[in-house]
Amino acid sequence: MIECTHVYKKYRNGTNALYDINLNVAQGEFVYIIGPTGSGKSTLIKLLDGEEIPTKGTVGVIGIDVGKLRHSKVPIYRRNIGVVFQDYRLLPSKTVFENIAYALEVINMKKDLVRRRTREVMNLVGLDDKANSFPNQLSGGQQQRVAIGRAIANRPKLLIADEPTGNLDPAMSDEIMSLLEKINREYGTTVLMVTHDLTLVNKHRKRTIVLEHGHVVADLAEGGYVQHDQ
Amino acid sequence: MINRLFRPLKEGFRGVIRHGAMSLSSATAVTLTLIIVSLFLIFTVNVNQMTEGMEQTVTISVQIDHDHESAEQEDQLAMEIKAIEGVGSVTYYTKDEEFQFYLDSFEDEETKEVFEPFRDDNPMHDAFYIEVTDGTQLEEIAKKIEELDGVHKVAFGGQSAVQLISMLRTIRIAGGVLALALSLLAVFLIQNTIKLTILARADEIAIMRNVGAKNGFIRSPFVVEGAMIGALGALIPMAMTYYGYRYLYDVTGGYVVSKMFTLIPAKPFALYASLVLLGLGVLVGLIGSFFSVNKYLRWKR
Numbered sequence A: 001m002i003e004c005t006h007v008y009k010k011y012r013n014g015t016n017a018l019y020d021i022n023l024n025v026a027q028g029e030f031v032y033i034i035g036p037t038g039s040g041k042s043t044l045i046k047l048l049d050g051e052e053i054p055t056k057g058t059v060g061v062i063g064i065d066v067g068k069l070r071h072s073k074v075p076i077y078r079r080n081i082g083v084v085f086q087d088y089r090l091l092p093s094k095t096v097f098e099n100i101a102y103a104l105e106v107i108n109m110k111k112d113l114v115r116r117r118t119r120e121v122m123n124l125v126g127l128d129d130k131a132n133s134f135p136n137q138l139s140g141g142q143q144q145r146v147a148i149g150r151a152i153a154n155r156p157k158l159l160i161a162d163e164p165t166g167n168l169d170p171a172m173s174d175e176i177m178s179l180l181e182k183i184n185r186e187y188g189t190t191v192l193m194v195t196h197d198l199t200l201v202n203k204h205r206k207r208t209i210v211l212e213h214g215h216v217v218a219d220l221a222e223g224g225y226v227q228h229d230q
Numbered sequence B: 001m002i003n004r005l006f007r008p009l010k011e012g013f014r015g016v017i018r019h020g021a022m023s024l025s026s027a028t029a030v031t032l033t034l035i036i037v038s039l040f041l042i043f044t045v046n047v048n049q050m051t052e053g054m055e056q057t058v059t060i061s062v063q064i065d066h067d068h069e070s071a072e073q074e075d076q077l078a079m080e081i082k083a084i085e086g087v088g089s090v091t092y093y094t095k096d097e098e099f100q101f102y103l104d105s106f107e108d109e110e111t112k113e114v115f116e117p118f119r120d121d122n123p124m125h126d127a128f129y130i131e132v133t134d135g136t137q138l139e140e141i142a143k144k145i146e147e148l149d150g151v152h153k154v155a156f157g158g159q160s161a162v163q164l165i166s167m168l169r170t171i172r173i174a175g176g177v178l179a180l181a182l183s184l185l186a187v188f189l190i191q192n193t194i195k196l197t198i199l200a201r202a203d204e205i206a207i208m209r210n211v212g213a214k215n216g217f218i219r220s221p222f223v224v225e226g227a228m229i230g231a232l233g234a235l236i237p238m239a240m241t242y243y244g245y246r247y248l249y250d251v252t253g254g255y256v257v258s259k260m261f262t263l264i265p266a267k268p269f270a271l272y273a274s275l276v277l278l279g280l281g282v283l284v285g286l287i288g289s290f291f292s293v294n295k296y297l298r299w300k301r
């Protein structure tokens, strides 16, 4: 599913963000990526969704060499993956329904299919009654659920989330967590989730990859993480 | 399928409305440049027409020697003339036809009577009338023809016309270049204002790419929006051109200074010119927005 081999990333301004990352994630796994701020978590996500190109090494996702994609092919690749961000990134001028439907219109799905699938997804993320609300009329947790709904609308095999609970209180975070677990369980979607929230990591135990200063310093199959002395 | 065509139109229209202030400022930039372009357009096209009219009056007449009147000799000469660079059409008249023209140039019958006896002992020459493709080369071409075998006499009309033609030609080129430069300026202006509207929606574009929208899908509404703004900006220049030119034509009576400088009739031209402006506005908006979206799309992977 995900195969990173000897991946290095050095930004144009000279910042080294990742060193020799080797990573294998199988279909259907749920994996946390944790680590202190600046350790390269978001950089890894950006390499996976094609936003950044590795300086060295190959980033393989569902058999595609993501770093080698042409600019115009990147969006088409993204149809295979769903991405969720800390800041939701919803289109402010579109309603909840339209935001989710947009991800399907983009891939030229037929109109009635779009409508049916959007209803389905809204039901899945528990927003049946918010179809005509605009993003700024929703709570953070609700907005994040719209974003997750949009990300999974066209049934991607991989869902990557960069601190999806970063702006949410613990109760809402738990809700989002359960939603992601449900998606992982019911659809077999591989989930890769960056988080800062150690309480969450320790509560919902999953395979946990720890980054520090751009290196993978631990890959804990059983999950759970106790912060060691800095 | 219909949706694919309809969506950009709908979204583009929404964009114009939603970003009303910016649309209006872009449209104003287009309006101002198109007004100036319109002036140059009308000027240049009219000058062009005058030049062409004058060029047609400039011909070279070649009289053929009496000892060169056999069909072969004349064919030979015609071929040699046609081979000269800058020679357009070549028309041949026999000396009888020439004589008849001469007679016909007199109004009163008495004078015609006087010349009639000469018909059988015709002093006229067979002749070629030559139109040149480039009025400025008139003199050179005439000289070259003079050197050919069997040429009795070469004459051409309107040395002053020739100078005028070359002057008008310069003016026409300058006008064309200016109109083009102004159109480019308009592209630049609209590109800049549309860039602002796009920058305001940078997040939107990034999100579109995030959810897998192809570049064309993202671009098309913006391009439509640009075209609509361009069309909007063209409205005032169109009206000004349409009514302005008709008014100008009426007031001047259709010519400037002398009958030689006739204006293009207002009837279809005022309409065509304003349609050209509409086309130009749409094109400018289209190209301008195309470039600025592209630039932004490249920005973000």
Ligand SMILES: Nc1ncnc2c1ncn2[C@@H]1O[C@H](COP(=O)(O)OP(=O)(O)OP(=O)(O)O)[C@@H](O)[C@H]1O
Residues within 6 Å of the ligand: A011, A012, A013, A015, A016, A017, A035, A036, A037, A038, A039, A040, A041, A042, A043, A044
């Ligand atoms: N676009 C960029 N250009 C240059 N340097 C960057 C860029 N993005 C990130 N960096 C640098 O790369 C390093 C890793 O950043 P990254 O955003 O991946 O960290 P992170 O683990 O996601 O941190 P956080 O937990 O704060 O989100 C940092 O030193 C950061 O300053």
Ligand SMILES: [Mg+2]
Residues within 6 Å of the ligand: A041, A042, A043, A162
């Ligand atoms: Mg980050």
